[in-house]
Amino acid sequence: MTTKIIEPTLFEKSRPGLTGASLPPSDVPPAETSDIPEKLLRKGNIGLPELAEVQVMRHYVRLSNLNHHVEKGFYPLGSCTMKYNPKANEDAAGLPGFTHTHPVMAEETSYGTIELMAQLGEMLCEISGHNHYTLQPAAGAHGELTGLLMIRAYHEKNGNPRKNIIIPDSSHGTNPASIVFAGYEPVEIKSTERGTIDLAALEAALSEDTAALMVTNPNTLGLFEKDIVKVCEMAHAVGAQMYMDGANLNAMMGYVRPADLGFDVAHFNLHKTFSTPHGGGGPGSGPLSVADHLEPFLPRPVVRRDENGEPIFDFDRPDSIGKMQGFYGNFLVMVKAWLYLRMLGTDGVKEVTEWAILNANYLLSRLVGHYNLQYKDTPLHEFVIDSTNLKQFGIRNVDVAKRLLDHGFHAPTMSFPLIVPEALMTEPTETESKASLDSFADAMIEIAREARENPEILHSAPTQTPIGRLDEGKAARLKILRWPIPDEI
Secondary structure, three states: OOOOOOOOOOHHHOOOOOOOOOOOOOOOOOHHHOOOOHHHOOOOOOOOOOOOHHHHHHHHHHHHHHOOOOOOOOOOEOOOOOOOOOHHHHHHHOOHHHHOOOOOOOHHHOHHHHHHHHHHHHHHHHHHOOOEEEOOOOOHHHHHHHHHHHHHHHHHHOOOOOOEEEEEOOOOOHHHHHHHHOOOEEEEEOEOOOOOEOHHHHHHHOOOOEEEEEEEOOOOOOOOOOOHHHHHHHHHHOOOEEEEEHHHHHHOOOOOOHHHHOOOEEEOOOOOOOOOOOOOOOOOOOOEEEOHHHHHHOOOOEEEEOOOOOEEEEOOOOOOOOOOOOOOOOHHHHHHHHHHHHHHHHHHHHHHHHHHHHHHHHHHHHHEOOEEOOOOOOOOOOEEEEOHHHHHHOOOHHHHHHHHHHOOOOOOEEOOOOOOOOEEEEOOOOOOOHHHHHHHHHHHHHHHHHHHHOOHHHHHOOOOOOOOOOOHHHHHHHOOOOOOOOOOO
16 A cells, blocks of 8 residues: 655755864864774764754654654553553652662662662562562563562472463463473463353363463453462462462552462562553563562562661572572662652552543443453453454454544554454553543544444545555565655555
């Protein structure tokens, strides 16, 4: 298909004749470069344009306006929790006392940073119900790998190495990858017709070779695993550990503690649940909390308090799995999470959960009937509708997603979880207003009407964006990362 191109306006519009700052004669190098070998010294102007501040500012503002982001509009990516993040937290993370800290500074000159880390870990443990934590993992998947390596060390220490880890068919895609990286074989079990763990299938899969069961709760359908206490008991009966993927903690924190359900390990996504912006490739942070019996295997160093209550780094840990990254984790992400929790307090954390659940169920109530809902139990913070009811008009979920761009909205997560054909996994988060939810619902309802009455509108969408619909297969293969994009894409 053809593409609509909005031409760039910056460098080619710069004033003629201004090709760069003047340089001193090439045979008289500046004093500060006198030790640089002659062959490395520049001999002429480099040809960069001179630009006024207003030109540069408008260029980058224009680029930001071409992108979709949470500050520009609704971003309902299911499971990703694309909430708005307070700017106060970004400002705090930019304070010189934090940004000028170096990881090899002596502990006595880093007291404030270590105290912040200790307080954050303690608050996370209060949310999870565990007593021990590590802040080292750099992302959720990194936290998964860390937790599974600890489980592996635990079984090996007990002289009982195991072979596999069980996951539901609705699990996050990182779960099986983390299992393989940790040296285990993933064993998938089917969900029930209600979208939750099938106890009979679990019982058949559990054995003395089972190292752990990885569960996201609420699961990727947004449904709380109502049999989770029984599930934990079944796993523990064969000596397996329970790992909770905390990707959906936004629907539980303040109300349900993973440890109380029977989980031995849980990870937190600070970049989803606790205020750091999610997306753009990072930075992330995936701390873990663990039960007492797994504490010896935490990555070193562990932040803990000494006999006087002072925070220290504890390196003396003979059973530790070792470091999971060079130093102590993505510290500035921790700063944002610390401030977020301190601002919310206990009541605020619960209110976040309440509004996340309320917003999701309100939005679902408006879309039911216009889109299919395969799993009909009441969800928590997110839900999965699908476009299979529009298939008779030649419409797929990708058509709905492309048309949403014309309405100024990013699409929900598409085609995940895999157990729902043509899935549109939607998470409004607690930071969206009713007006915002209604605008999105109105657009989705209008798109469903267009699918029935004039499906070609959806097939040709988007039409109001800088680039029209691409040949996605060819775009994925060619990976052209320069502007302008060739017409043949």
